[in-house]
Amino acid sequence: MAPSDKSTNGADQRESGRAQVLGVIRKVGQVARIDIAQEIGVSPATVTALTSELLAAGLIEEIAPEAVPGKPTGRGRPRVALRLRGAAHLIAGIKVAHSSLSVALVDFQGKTLHEHTAPMPDPKLNAQALVQIIRDTLIKALAGIDKTLSDLSGVGLGVAGVIDAPNGFVHWSPTLTQRNVQLRNMLQQAIDLPIFIDNDANLVAKAEQLFGEGRGVKDFIVVTVEHGVGMGIVIDGQIYRGTRGCGAEFGHTKVHLDGALCRCGQRGCLEAYVADYALLREAQLAVPPPGEGVETQLAQLSMAAKAGDSTAQSIFDRAGRMFALGLANIVNIFDPKLIILSGERMQFDYLYADQVIADMKSMVVQVDSPPPEVRIHKWGDLMWARGAAAYGIEGVTDLAVRAMSNA
Amino acid sequence: MAPSDKSTNGADQRESGRAQVLGVIRKVGQVARIDIAQEIGVSPATVTALTSELLAAGLIEEIAPEAVPGKPTGRGRPRVALRLRGAAHLIAGIKVAHSSLSVALVDFQGKTLHEHTAPMPDPKLNAQALVQIIRDTLIKALAGIDKTLSDLSGVGLGVAGVIDAPNGFVHWSPTLTQRNVQLRNMLQQAIDLPIFIDNDANLVAKAEQLFGEGRGVKDFIVVTVEHGVGMGIVIDGQIYRGTRGCGAEFGHTKVHLDGALCRCGQRGCLEAYVADYALLREAQLAVPPPGEGVETQLAQLSMAAKAGDSTAQSIFDRAGRMFALGLANIVNIFDPKLIILSGERMQFDYLYADQVIADMKSMVVQVDSPPPEVRIHKWGDLMWARGAAAYGIEGVTDLAVRAMSNA
Numbered sequence: 121m122a123p124s125d126k127s128t129n130g131a132d133q134r135e136s137g138r139a140q141v142l143g144v145i146r147k148v149g150q151v152a153r154i155d156i157a158q159e160i161g162v163s164p165a166t167v168t169a170l171t172s173e174l175l176a177a178g179l180i181e182e183i184a185p186e187a188v189p190g191k192p193t194g195r196g197r198p199r200v201a202l203r204l205r206g207a208a209h210l211i212a213g214i215k216v217a218h219s220s221l222s223v224a225l226v227d228f229q230g231k232t233l234h235e236h237t238a239p240m241p242d243p244k245l246n247a248q249a250l251v252q253i254i255r256d257t258l259i260k261a262l263a264g265i266d267k268t269l270s271d272l273s274g275v276g277l278g279v280a281g282v283i284d285a286p287n288g289f290v291h292w293s294p295t296l297t298q299r300n301v302q303l304r305n306m307l308q309q310a311i312d313l314p315i316f317i318d319n320d321a322n323l324v325a326k327a328e329q330l331f332g333e334g335r336g337v338k339d340f341i342v343v344t345v346e347h348g349v350g351m352g353i354v355i356d357g358q359i360y361r362g363t364r365g366c367g368a369e370f371g372h373t374k375v376h377l378d379g380a381l382c383r384c385g386q387r388g389c390l391e392a393y394v395a396d397y398a399l400l401r402e403a404q405l406a407v408p409p410p411g412e413g414v415e416t417q418l419a420q421l422s423m424a425a426k427a428g429d430s431t432a433q434s435i436f437d438r439a440g441r442m443f444a445l446g447l448a449n450i451v452n453i454f455d456p457k458l459i460i461l462s463g464e465r466m467q468f469d470y471l472y473a474d475q476v477i478a479d480m481k482s483m484v485v486q487v488d489s490p491p492p493e494v495r496i497h498k499w500g501d502l503m504w505a506r507g508a509a510a511y512g513i514e515g516v517t518d519l520a521v522r523a524m525s526n527a
Numbered sequence: 528m529a530p531s532d533k534s535t536n537g538a539d540q541r542e543s544g545r546a547q548v549l550g551v552i553r554k555v556g557q558v559a560r561i562d563i564a565q566e567i568g569v570s571p572a573t574v575t576a577l578t579s580e581l582l583a584a585g586l587i588e589e590i591a592p593e594a595v596p597g598k599p600t601g602r603g604r605p606r607v608a609l610r611l612r613g614a615a616h617l618i619a620g621i622k623v624a625h626s627s628l629s630v631a632l633v634d635f636q637g638k639t640l641h642e643h644t645a646p647m648p649d650p651k652l653n654a655q656a657l658v659q660i661i662r663d664t665l666i667k668a669l670a671g672i673d674k675t676l677s678d679l680s681g682v683g684l685g686v687a688g689v690i691d692a693p694n695g696f697v698h699w700s701p702t703l704t705q706r707n708v709q710l711r712n713m714l715q716q717a718i719d720l721p722i723f724i725d726n727d728a729n730l731v732a733k734a735e736q737l738f739g740e741g742r743g744v745k746d747f748i749v750v751t752v753e754h755g756v757g758m759g760i761v762i763d764g765q766i767y768r769g770t771r772g773c774g775a776e777f778g779h780t781k782v783h784l785d786g787a788l789c790r791c792g793q794r795g796c797l798e799a800y801v802a803d804y805a806l807l808r809e810a811q812l813a814v815p816p817p818g819e820g821v822e823t824q825l826a827q828l829s830m831a832a833k834a835g836d837s838t839a840q841s842i843f844d845r846a847g848r849m850f851a852l853g854l855a856n857i858v859n860i861f862d863p864k865l866i867i868l869s870g871e872r873m874q875f876d877y878l879y880a881d882q883v884i885a886d887m888k889s890m891v892v893q894v895d896s897p898p899p900e901v902r903i904h905k906w907g908d909l910m911w912a913r914g915a916a917a918y919g920i921e922g923v924t925d926l927a928v929r930a931m932s933n934a
Contacts, residue, residue, distance in 0.1 A: 339769075364896050445795075449781055453857070455772070455775075482793075485689060487698035
């Protein structure tokens with residue numbers, strides 16, 4: 121675009137200018153005005169104007185120039201660097217899992233200030249009970265750093281299931297007894313704060329992008345293995361969600377026509393072959409007979425397989441091969457640069473086996489350039505909560521930038 | 528961005544300004560300067576500067592203002608409209624199919640000037656022979672409007688297979704006897720013109736976007752059924768290609784672990800259940816015994832099914848259900864707004880049956896908002912060639928805009 125535009129949408133442009141400046145500062149950590157100007161391709165004068173506004177709003181702060189040894193600072197004023205002002209906002213990230221709720225409290229810089237985990241009373245709750253336990257757990261987490269709900273600027277929340285993120289609407293979730301829940305509105309009534317909800321695997325993708333294996337990678341896919349199988353797709357640096365928020369439903373892609381019954385009610389879903397209940401359904405024929413509780417039963421099945429029990433081995437083998445088939449389909453469709461397998465539970469280790477990755481590679485379209493890299497990254501619910509917090513920071517940043525235009 | 532930027536990358540910005548102006552004119556057809564300014568959010572003065580350059584370069588032309596009945600033209604100068612200058616460039620689009628080569632010759636406005644089809648001597652050629660027949664057919668097509676190769680500005684070419692479009696490199700194609708062919712370079716040596724190569728299904732997607740069912744739809748997926756099964760993915764208005772150009776490989780997604788043998792050498796690919804050879808492989812057990820030639824055999828099998836032969840019916844039934852499963856996986860992964868099933872051959876009609884669409888809908892994740900719309904759009908190779916021509920126009924436009932900066 122030519123340099124001297126008087127646009128009809130100047131307010132929008134100032135907003136996007138502020139957002140771009142904040143984005144650069146967030147990416148780099150601390151950066152001089154002149155480098156911001158270079159990075160986003162505008163004049164130093166414009167950057168000075170935008171950063172003045174952001175300083176006045178308290179979103180960023182100046183830090184004294186550090187003397188670089190052996191590098192003269194040049195004539196004139198020393199280059200003052202800018203960084204985000206951590207104290208500007210306190211943000212919570214929450215991950216709702218099968219048996220627990222994890223909270224990460226972060227500042228505006230993204231620094232983790234406190235973490236807290238509480239048990240879920242039941243893996244499946246009605247919406248009112250879920251809202252209540254989220255509120256209670258949030259208050260307890262805040263008390264750990266002598267804060268209350270009124271100190272928070274916003275909450276990012278990750279929930280399993282089919283989530284329409286822009287509308288904060290839950291089509292369906294294994295955590296909720298009801299379908300079609302306006303979860304964001306309900307939470308906002310209970311907590312009176314901006315709430316940002318997304319599918320939990322999308323927030324793992326966000327966490328990988330910001331703090332993990334996805335840093336600096338434009339296109340990648342995260343596959344999460346917990347009780348279900350989730351997926352987050354990053355295309356051109358953005359989470360891909362689909363038209364209804366129903367995209368990236370990896371666990372319910374079909375790997376067998378008229379196949380095994382899935383907990384979703386359909387047949388042949390990937391989950392119906394690789395999830396814990398799928399393994400235990402078959403384990404009823406395996407030796408030794410299963411013990412008490414899902415985790416114990418899975419551990420026993422896994423030990424039996426490792427000890428050479430051929431029935432137990434064949435259960436894990438089939439699950440691993442079905443998982444490889446599902447992954448190969450993702451590669452054939454997306455051809456991503458990188459696939460990150462993200463999970464933490466030991467009982468799903470068989471899905472990360474070298475044989476599974478080799479099977480996957482044998483089922484993708486064969487060309488003479490290497491298939492996508494597969495990285496295995498095990499981390500816990502608290503990292504998922506950090507992803508939720510990062511999503512919350514994004515939402516709070518958007519609101520703050522918009523509020524400056526209305527001020 | 529703020530209004531008064533003096534950017535460090537002014538040349539890039541002028542290029543992108545020119546490209547934006549051309550984009551608006553191409554989209555609208557004919558448009559006044561003031562409306563261009565509104566559409567792209569820059570000042571009328573900037574649009575005047577950019578359009579002067581484009582007029583001088585001969586890419587656009589002014590047309591006399593049309594009096595709108597009952598609408599006064601207002602004071603001052605009447606609003607002169609701009610449109611693309613069709614004569615600015617002559618561009619060819621070529622689609623290489625199983626048994627024929629189709630050429631569309633279009634002007635810079637995209638208007639089709641001439642079409643020509645020639646038989647392929649063999650469905651599989653070596654690269655040198657393919658280059659030769661493309662060149663010969665192009666010359667014959669041009670002769671139809673008394674033109675020669677030297678009148679052309681560029682060629683868009685669609686080929687089946689795994690194509691690295693930005694590099695004009697063919698990893699693999701059912702049309703070529705060799706793998707890893709630098710097809711663009713070879714063609715450029717033979718034809719000495721800018722050549723733009725892409726996977727043929729991507730070019731159908733481009734044709735749907737510009738002239739077909741995809742007009743005005745940001746995210747959609749095109750599935751093409753010919754001898755193989757292809758896919759084109761449009762996300763946010765752009766063709767999605769993947770890291771190695773190996774994305775959107777729908778035909779080789781796996782629908783059955785250790786399933787039927789595919790012509791690619793792997794097992795359980797969708798193609799191995801729905802392509803013509805897959806149907807005929809099973810038809811050997813069907814009554815009546817198959818006749819001569821693939822198309823005749825398929826027609827007989829189809830007639831037998833319609834006449835009530837249960838073996839023939841079960842062959843089409845299974846293929847249709849596998850196709851539905853594959854489509855459902857695409858929906859579960861992408862959640863697109865629209866799926867366009869694009870093809871023309873009658874023998875594949877069973878894949879467009881209501882039952883297939885119903886099966887697909889029963890296998891997608893069930894939420895209480897409607898699944899993607901499915902539209903069936905049958906058109907011939909000449910429309911594919913028009914898609915290739917549209918891709919050629921894009922490439923020629925980029926080159927023309929860049930050439931103006933170097934002038």
